[in-house]
Amino acid sequence: MKYIDEYRDTDLGKALIKRISSISKRPIKLMEFCGGHTVSIMKHGIRQLLPPTIRMLSGPGCPVCVTPVADIDKAVALARMPGIIIATFGDMVRVPGSGSTLQKEKADGADVRIVYSTQDAIEIARQNPLKSVVFIGVGFETTAPTVAASVLEAANEGLCNYYILSLHKLTPPVMKALLTSREIELDGIICPGHVSAITGSKPYEFIGAEHNISAVISGFEPLDILLAVEMLVKQIEEGRHVLENAYPRVVRYEGNRQAIDIMNEVFDAADSTWRGIGIVPDSGLRLKDKYSAFDSEKIFDIEPTDVKEHSGCICGDILRGVKGPHDCKLFGSVCDPGHPVGPCMVSAEGTCSAYYLYGGEDER
Amino acid sequence: MEEKMSDKVLLAHGSGGRLSHDLIAGHLMPHLKNPILNRMDDSATFGLNCRVAFTTDSYVIKPVFFPGGDIGRLAVCGTINDLATSGAEAKYLSLALIIEEGFPIGDLERIVSSISTTAAEAGVVVVTGDTKVVDHGSADGIFINTSGIGVIPEGVDISGSGAKEGDRIIVTGTIGDHGIAVMAQREGLKFSVPVESDCAPLNCLVSDILGVSANIHSLRDPTRGGLATTLNELASQSGVGIQIYEDRIPVKDGVRGMCEILGFDPLYVANEGKMVIIAAPGDADNILDALHKNKYGKDATVIGEVTSKHKGRVVLKTALGASRILDMLTGDLLPRIC
Numbered sequence: 001m002k003y004i005d006e007y008r009d010t011d012l013g014k015a016l017i018k019r020i021s022s023i024s025k026r027p028i029k030l031m032e033f034c035g036g037h038t039v040s041i042m043k044h045g046i047r048q049l050l051p052p053t054i055r056m057l058s059g060p061g062c063p064v065c066v067t068p069v070a071d072i073d074k075a076v077a078l079a080r081m082p083g084i085i086i087a088t089f090g091d092m093v094r095v096p097g098s099g100s101t102l103q104k105e106k107a108d109g110a111d112v113r114i115v116y117s118t119q120d121a122i123e124i125a126r127q128n129p130l131k132s133v134v135f136i137g138v139g140f141e142t143t144a145p146t147v148a149a150s151v152l153e154a155a156n157e158g159l160c161n162y163y164i165l166s167l168h169k170l171t172p173p174v175m176k177a178l179l180t181s182r183e184i185e186l187d188g189i190i191c192p193g194h195v196s197a198i199t200g201s202k203p204y205e206f207i208g209a210e211h212n213i214s215a216v217i218s219g220f221e222p223l224d225i226l227l228a229v230e231m232l233v234k235q236i237e238e239g240r241h242v243l244e245n246a247y248p249r250v251v252r253y254e255g256n257r258q259a260i261d262i263m264n265e266v267f268d269a270a271d272s273t274w275r276g277i278g279i280v281p282d283s284g285l286r287l288k289d290k291y292s293a294f295d296s297e298k299i300f301d302i303e304p305t306d307v308k309e310h311s312g313c314i315c316g317d318i319l320r321g322v323k324g325p326h327d328c329k330l331f332g333s334v335c336d337p338g339h340p341v342g343p344c345m346v347s348a349e350g351t352c353s354a355y356y357l358y359g360g361e362d363e364r
Numbered sequence: 365m366e367e368k369m370s371d372k373v374l375l376a377h378g379s380g381g382r383l384s385h386d387l388i389a390g391h392l393m394p395h396l397k398n399p400i401l402n403r404m405d406d407s408a409t410f411g412l413n414c415r416v417a418f419t420t421d422s423y424v425i426k427p428v429f430f431p432g433g434d435i436g437r438l439a440v441c442g443t444i445n446d447l448a449t450s451g452a453e454a455k456y457l458s459l460a461l462i463i464e465e466g467f468p469i470g471d472l473e474r475i476v477s478s479i480s481t482t483a484a485e486a487g488v489v490v491v492t493g494d495t496k497v498v499d500h501g502s503a504d505g506i507f508i509n510t511s512g513i514g515v516i517p518e519g520v521d522i523s524g525s526g527a528k529e530g531d532r533i534i535v536t537g538t539i540g541d542h543g544i545a546v547m548a549q550r551e552g553l554k555f556s557v558p559v560e561s562d563c564a565p566l567n568c569l570v571s572d573i574l575g576v577s578a579n580i581h582s583l584r585d586p587t588r589g590g591l592a593t594t595l596n597e598l599a600s601q602s603g604v605g606i607q608i609y610e611d612r613i614p615v616k617d618g619v620r621g622m623c624e625i626l627g628f629d630p631l632y633v634a635n636e637g638k639m640v641i642i643a644a645p646g647d648a649d650n651i652l653d654a655l656h657k658n659k660y661g662k663d664a665t666v667i668g669e670v671t672s673k674h675k676g677r678v679v680l681k682t683a684l685g686a687s688r689i690l691d692m693l694t695g696d697l698l699p700r701i702c
């Protein structure tokens with residue numbers, strides 16, 4: 001298949017692994033930010049094939065995983081209100097809140113619909129004028145522009161039964177928070193691919209400039225990731241700490257201006273809570289006042305819940321890269337993708353799910 | 365044209381009275397008639413003087429018509445293929461319809477006609493049946509149950525527990541076609557390369573390979589849960605390890621493309637016209653030759669082997685040469701966010 005097979009070429013992949021092994025001298029820690037990267041690394045077995053000098057850690061780049069319990073509780077509370085249809089991406093329905101999930105609410109009679117895009121959600125709103133449709137807006141800069149566009153579309157056609165629960169997150173601020181905390185000493189970061197397609201590479205330049213950490217933007221195919229790892233190892237061995245782009249076929253320096261403008265038209269940056277990390281300044285998106293008619297949190301009376309998290313779950317530590325799935329005593333025993341305890345096991349892009357589903361022979 | 369009340373299935377069609385008889389005689393029997401069913405007794409009678417295989421399955425697919433098939437073809441193929449996994453030649457089917465009030469009679473007839481065509485293709489007959497109509501909202505359009513009886517040829521002994529170390533693992537064609545075709549239709553996703561369901565009766569294909577090999581140890585159709593789940597079942601039932609190779613597994617470009625977009629793995633997507641064959645290594649070439657001659661086995665290929673290592677588990681060798689555990693499907697396939 002064109003545009004896929006080229007980036008999965010076995011011979012090229014093996015050659016890259018050989019080159020990485022020959023230039024990697026000192027032990028280093030690299031973090032892949034995106035859940036998509038984690039899945040690809042595990043699925044293609046890249047972790048096993050890299051030399052023992054390179055340790056890969058997974059970062060907080062899974063939008064479902066970083067959504068705090070309190071926000072899941074809000075979605076559940078909305079689902080329980082009469083006359084509301086919840087439209088959501090598939091991953092969200094299984095994430096446990098304090099006492100329920102959207103999936104459980106659906107079984108109890110709530111109208112919860114899985115959609116593939118905001119266009120589907122808008123269409124549901126058009127077809128159900130007597131109901132209120134709330135789209136659960138989860139995702140990073142990749143998803144937020146499409147949600148913003150749907151708000152503009154609804155505003156333009158006077159669709160007044162379409163609302164957003166904006167749980168969006170922004171990546172550069174959380175990266176800054178992680179690096180500033182110095183909880184883990186990283187040598188290099190594999191920066192987001194699809195997020196950077198929107199933001200451009202500029203927002204990640206601070207990683208090298210302010211923190212002396214090497215950074216490379218990467219795509220999601222095995223050759224993309226291996227190339228990024230090679231570039232990182234080279235930088236580190238040569239003592240350079242700059243941002244490089246290994247994904248130029250998708251990511252430009254200035255990003256996608258139109259998408260950024262739409263996002264800025266509809267949303268303001270706001271402080272936001274990340275599961276396991278806490279409140280990160282300006283790392284979330286709130287609907288601007290002029291679009292408050294679409295803001296489900298302003299329109300519906302959502303009562304705050306008494307937030308409960310499973311005591312044994314260490315998703316928070318895993319999201320910060322401080323611990324790995326194997327450090328969790330629940331991993332693979334009481335927590336697996338069929339019975340997820342924490343969000344990292346629920347989402348297809350969650351670190352625990354990727355390790356569980358695609359782990360090597362000796363990892364289970 | 366405006367729809368008339370009589371174009372739809374009514375609750376009274378399931379009452380057992382005049383309307384029920386009219387529905388059966390007017391819309392079902394013309395498609396299904398055969399000497400055993402024509403007697404219209406409450407049970408079918410026939411003679412069988414051998415070992416038999418017996419199976420049942422229910423079909424609740426949405427939408428009922430999809431590219432490459434419909435619920436009727438599915439209900440016949442699914443049961444025939446379950447019989448084929450024991451090496452049995454399917455002979456007789458039962459057919460039970462649970463219809464939601466208001467279901468279009470035209471659609472019902474289309475489905476029954478498809479049942480008849482598929483049964484004829486496979487050489488089986490529907491010998492007994494039942495029709496129920498339930499209130500609007502108590503079912504989703506139409507549900508079908510079929511049971512099947514098949515005859516096991518002398519000397520054939522095939523079971524999920526029969527896999528032995530060294531055996532080859534063959535898949536009879538591309539995987540994931542059915543699941544992706546149905547999902548694309550259900551969600552209105554359009555692609556430049558349309559994907560059709562592989563829904564097909566595999567009794568002739570199985571009979572072809574039984575004709576060239578006496579060393580077929582296990583057969584299983586990788587339906588819901590996909591190839592990965594089926595291989596896990598076989599590894600655990602036989603108490604052996606299974607090793608497969610990522611770059612040998614046939615997947616159509618359209619299926620790969622859709623899986624890439626939605627974040628699915630074709631290894632977990634349903635098939636309805638494929639068989640996993642586990643057979644002695646020396647017979648693999650003969651089996652492949654026979655498969656390639658059958659229209660439902662053209663893309664058949666060896667994807668791996670049975671090993672004495674990692675008992676009860678399936679290990680996938682990635683194209684880059686790493687090994688990872690391939691687990692069963694857990695939960696539902698849900699599309700991802702980005």
